[in-house]
Amino acid sequence: EPEVTQTPSHQVTQMGQEVILRCVPISNHLYFYWYRQILGQKVEFLVSFYNNEISEKSEIFDDQFSVERPDGSNFTLKIRSTKLEDSAMYFCASRADRAVNTGELFFGEGSRLTVL
């Protein structure tokens, strides 16, 4: 069964360092998302991406965050200068174009980011 894959599964970094989280969405999907879940809190929307541009972003997604689809398969989330409060599980999700009105997302297993 097709799945969304994320790397790394866990990354530990020092405050102020840059981090890139990588995702390989399901191959025929065209809509891509990043969500995050701070430990013990709810899953929060960060950003959605379609046709090589951001279609929507939340207040959390400030100038320290960026997303990119550098090639036909990867979708990355970059945090330029990490802060302690960026420690969270980051989930990538994708959706097929044909499902544009259903909202069904397929999630990866997450990348846990720990900022020290």
Add this chain to the structure above:
Amino acid sequence: AQSVTQPDIHITVSEGASLELRCNYSYGATPYLFWYVQSPGQGLQLLLKYFSGDTLVQGIKGFEAEFKRSQSSFNLRKPSVHWSDAAEYFCAVGARGGGNKLTFGTGTQLKVEL
């Protein structure tokens, strides 16, 4: 703006007992509604979804949920819980139209006693 409330943070049930997890939503029109499950160390897996039509929807693993417009609720049920159902359950609402971001509730942690 849409929002989701899951009033129960933790629920403990005995294996074989029935289960109901509550979810209330706020949205200006008929929403898309979802239940996801997150097992320890795992990602979010879709259990079931409601878009339109029959208000009682069946999902995977024996779960079902009922959309009640008058109560703005979408409660998740299972007639007989198995120990493997222990996980965190998230209700989510999606807006109709482009983007389709999901807004999640805070989750309900289910513990199953043997």
